[in-house]
Amino acid sequence: MQALPSGNVRWRISVVINGESYRLTGTAPTEKQARAAMRKAAARGVIPPPAHLLFGECVDNWLRSREGIGEKTRNNYAALHRLHVQSRLGARRLRTITPAVLREFLTDLRLEKGLSASSRRQVFTVVFGALKQAVHDGLLPHNPAVGLRPVVKKRSSDQLPAYTYEEAKRYLAAAIDGHNRPGEVLALLMLTGLRKGEALYLKSDAVVLDSPDSHLFVRGTRSQDGANVYETESAKTRKSRRKVPLDEEAVALLKAVRSRTEEDLRGLGVAVPMYVFSTLRGTPYRPDNLQRVHVAVCERAGVRRIPIHGLRHTYASLAAASGMKIEVLSRVMGHESPAFTMEQYRHLYPDELRSVSLGLWTPQTP
Secondary structure: OEEOOOOOEEEEEEEEEOOEEEEEEEEEOOHHHHHHHHHHHHHHOOOOOOOOOEHHHHHHHHHHHOOOOOHHHHHHHHHHHHHHHHHHHHOOEHHHOOHHHHHHHHHHHHHOOOOOHHHHHHHHHHHHHHHHHHHHOOOOOOOOOOOOOOOOOOOOHHHOOOOOHHHHHHHHHHHHOOOOHHHHHHHHHHHHOOOHHHHHHOEHHHEEOOOOOOEEEEOOEEEEEOOEEEEEOOOOOHHHOEEEEOOHHHHHHHHHHHHHHHHHHHHOOOOOOOEOOOOOOOOOOOOOHHHHHHHHHHHHHOOOOOOOHHHHHHHHHHHHHOOOOHHHHHHHHOOOOHHHHHHHHOOOOOOOOOOOOOOOOOOOOO
16 A cells, blocks of 8 residues: 555555456555455456446446436436536546546636536536446446545525515515416415426325415426426425425415416316416416516516526525524425525525515405
């Protein structure tokens, strides 16, 4: 073993596989971990990658075999590979991918104009995943990407795009003004913290309104990749499938939507759809249709334009500021852990805020 200037420990070992001798090497943060890596390599043996095996082929194999991700995510990873990985690393032989090569690759990504921090993290996820699979398949003794990560400036919680209480109040009034059908989808995002795709997927049998315990169930999402719109019953994460309580304002909104949808569509001779939000033809909205509506609502309300996902941030911020327990908020939002919710959302606006369920909108009685 050899101590490196970086503080890591390099290990080397010779193994015999199928009667042939191979020399394996790797690095580890400590001597103890280096010895453990040596024992593991000696016990299992690693078949050296074929001389012609290129890293781009490894990424393609990883993309085909990757489980547990949706179609949109798979397509996004494929696009990142095509645009940012293949041109830099794709033609390299797998066995030439070293930590030094990857550090240079990460530096190039950081200097690339127009590539966001989020995109750099996703590109690195693709590279790391492909190398991890190569180790699992016995093509590499260790993952050269271990210990590396793209250098990004962490965004503080107060940089999340969200409306203040007064802005939220104006936006909500404009969204439901004049019974704006797609605008009501946006209103529900602000009143419940749902993701856009979750609200568009929402079906009538997942909503309970006439009960002291009014709630809805998030069971899937409606997504879009280019011109292709598709639905998945599995939500974004394990805890995304959840029960979301509805306050008085959200109940009033959904009851109005239900009543008007039934009246309008029956008057047109169209069967009442299974979706809570639908067009006058009884079909669900396309995700990209909401952007135009969102821009119009911002203009009518006289508020700054933030991403639609910022409506979810607004709900979380106002709910946290009003005193909702972080554990409860985490479950409502469908986050993996309260720690993530705490890090993302528990920042307060300068003024004292009321709960998002108090006074943003007063339902009008007939």
